[in-house]
Amino acid sequence: MSLNFNLAWQQLRSQWQAGDLRALVLALVLAVSSITAVNFFTYRIAAHLNNQGGMLLGGDAVIIADHAIPPQYRVEAKQHSLQSASTLEFASMAIKADKNILAEIKALDDNFPLIGDFDVQFSAEKSVQNVRTRPAKGEVWVEPRLANALNLKLGDQLELGATQLKVAGILLREPSRGGDIFSFAPRVMMHMDDVPTTELIQFGSRVKYQLVLAGNAEKLKQFTNKMTPNLQRGERIEDVKTARPEIRSALDKAETFLGLSAMVSVVLAIVAMLLASAPYVARSQEAAALMRCFGASKANIENIMLIQTAMLAAIGGVAGCLLGYLVQFGLAHFAGKLFLESLPAPNLTPVAMGLLLSFAILFAIMLPHIRALKNIPTIQILRRNFVLTPNKIWMNYLPVIIVITLLIFLLAKTSKLALAFLAGIFGICLVAGVLAYGLALMLHRLSQNNIFDNIISLGMGNLKRRLGLSIAQIIGFSLGAMVLMLLVMIKTDLMQSWQSSLPVDAPNRFIVNIQQNQVEPVKKFVSQISPSESNPQVFAMIRGRLLEKNDLPINAEMFTEERAKRLVSREFNLSSAAEMQTDNKLLEGRWWRADEAAAPLLSLEFDIAQALNIKLGDSLTYDIAGSKITLTVASIRKVEWDSMRANFFAVTPPETLAQFSASYMTAFYLPKSQDNVLNSMLQQFPNFTVIDVASIMNQVRDIMSKLATAVSFVFGFCVLAGVAVLYAALVATRSVRLQEASLLRAFGASRRQVTLMLLTEFASIAVLASIVAVLVASGLSYYLSRYVLDIGYQFNLPLALSVLVLALIFIPLTAWLVIRGYLNVAPKQLLNSI
């Protein structure tokens, strides 16, 4: 065994020195590092979420409700020896003198927090203190950005609704907010007992009530098991595992998406490895032939090859994991401060995945060759220039295809997505391949027309002469360029169309919580401040909960989709209108006539109707403030949510819900430097909540942009893998290129002519790869813009030209760097046959 091991190692070393292995190892390292980098990154975020789970809740579990939590829940918790604390959260304006800002207010009882602590600064002189207490009665703690916005100092009074509270601390960190990418408004912490005096919680106010629990895990489990079936509508239990489902589901999606993006590079890298394995296998055949002649057994040959493959897989796997580890820092950096707190250090799970991948891919590629090598008759090995093809072609590729398919299923998690991805990648390769084939033939025809210099024609013609390899190189490079282009196109198109679709005076402020008697003054105010809104629209909002569809009860268990479950179990706003909003589009049914102003009809937004499987003509029963009302779906509308105008999922005729009390909202454009006008109105109506949508949209754009950068970083691997295909194809054709170069020199070609021919060949590959990338990426981008994202499509000429220029520089340069050694070879070696 040790002899086999030594022989394997010796041969591996000499093959590395001869350069036969470099392209193979490079491609392997790329494949492993692209997968491990993504895994390191997503595992870090998942670990962060788990660590923060308990902190986020402020306890081990929490009961969340959109209404006051029944007191018996607390009693029940006590019976299970669990500690409990109550909190409630709502949004409201925080005001100081002439300034105001929307704040997320959290009121805590004396028991909070059960787990975790706060970092608070209690005086300007003292440093930050780590405390496990809560604001005292009559006091608040505020986040620094709120203090800055309102110019608040410690000891100042902060106006919250009908009361004034003293700012006793600057809140720097709280357990229940460990880095929430979706919290846009600054936090104000207050004592639960002060809530009634603010008078902020009124009928229709949106408040999140929580009962935080902590204690023995077994007891908690018993409690959860007992409570879960008895929870009322609008109530749910979350524990560390189920906390933050929106982030978790976003993370799951990101993990799948990044994993599949990395898979594009893995597939390309495998193509590169298949090409690059040819010289290694040929060299191994020579060595095996010699060893068989000297008496080595089939088993010896097989063992040596297996050991070599394992050694290569280990080397590639370790190097790939190291590179992946370095790259994930880049990913975390580009993702920016999506997470306010620093991510935990990466763990080693992805290393196992990386090593496994390395062994799986390499053995899949090598096993058919090893099998063939082992079974070859000795006499055949002795023949000069023997060609070893005892395997059928499909057998050589079958293990690789199986490994790729398994990986895709593993990464995609659902078979539907995996099949879609497989079909997608196959389809794109097929389209790119057919395009490359057609273009290469066109180029060959062009090269025969005596338009170009003979050397240039020869270079162009080389594409057709090595058609299979040329197509592999074109697909390899164009696939890498394509995914990057697609990302840039979609990102740019999305941002541009979003910005250009918004008129300059698109609403940038929403006012909610308007009471009926305040509607007219608000209308007057808006038409004064925003002259374009001569007749500002104020919308009624009535909170209702969907109870039945066609007289049958409807509940969360009936749906599998998370969004549908959420929509069914919460209250949502119904509005009423005589006319359909101009930016809505009627898809089905009809809008009501003037004589149907009080008819029990309903117009539903398309997405919600689809999520809840509601059809035109269905009757829906809502619970509004304890009363039931049944409405018939008269129309389905499409809503442009990104128009920034106020819009509603469910709208009734103007008089249908007249008997219910409503709160109102409006949206308007607040010109810059008009904040003081708004503030004076807010002092008049303290119950109003103003939402600065412009700044929220900016933050959303910022997050999208950071995520896109992180994703393009992963796609960078695809480009590198494309280059690996190029490199591997060059290595695979090394001997024939060497022969060509020597022959050309023997026939009198100058070094310049041989170089020119090579550069022409690879410049042609660059041009064709760019054309394929631009055509396919534009086609996909057109489809996505037009049919998926529903935005206008525009051909991105500067991007297409940039890809062409970069390819024209990069591809011939890479080729020249790899082959320049052959260009100087003395042609006398052609005579060595004597």
Next chain:
Amino acid sequence: MLLSESESENNFNLTHQPKKSTLAKNTSAILATNLSKHVGDGANKIEILNNLGLEVEQGESVAIVGSSGSGKSTLLALLAGLDVPTAGAVEVAGQPFSTLDEDARAAMRGAQMGFVFQSFQLLPTMTALENVMLPMQLANRKDAKQMAMATLEKVGLAERLQHYPKQLSGGEQQRVAIARAFAPQPAILFADEPTGNLDITTGERIIDLLFSLNLQANTTLILVTHDVQLAQRCRRTLTLQHGRLSAI
């Protein structure tokens, strides 16, 4: 114009150390003077060619024979400018050749020389026609295609223009290689064991073809071979031994 055998016999001179002054008008196709080639240094120094001289007249056919490792291919490489001598010089048509830089030698090869190799050396990615066109394309000749087609027809491969080397038999491949060598009408043709990879019958046919084309084109032929019968068909046969040439 093709020289008669008696005329040509008087026109060549073989000497180990030819004196330039004795040569008539410098019209030799190739003149090698004091040619040496060494590899390695000091104790490891191996002398492959040692102070060798050779003069070949235009239109002459010369066979160089010698045992394996005698330096035949090295001599051919030096004469064709594929390698440079350690000492001495090669002139082609009275012009300095071995002292030129590599690209200048390549240009001269392109203009005046053709090659036939033992292992054919056809490019596997090119058709028979493209292989034959290649040297003429490198010389930027506009009539490359016509010339190539005409020569392939002469070697009996008019029907095989679009075939790739792997679709041709060994004999056919060597006929393509011969067509490639003759098509540009070179002044000098170097043949490196042209029948080495062929069976006897095919080898004989190839030799007939080679000499018939050589006769038609009045090309100077320098042939390296083991094959005594082949060597005898040349006007002169020289043996390379211990780094020097001697006439048989």
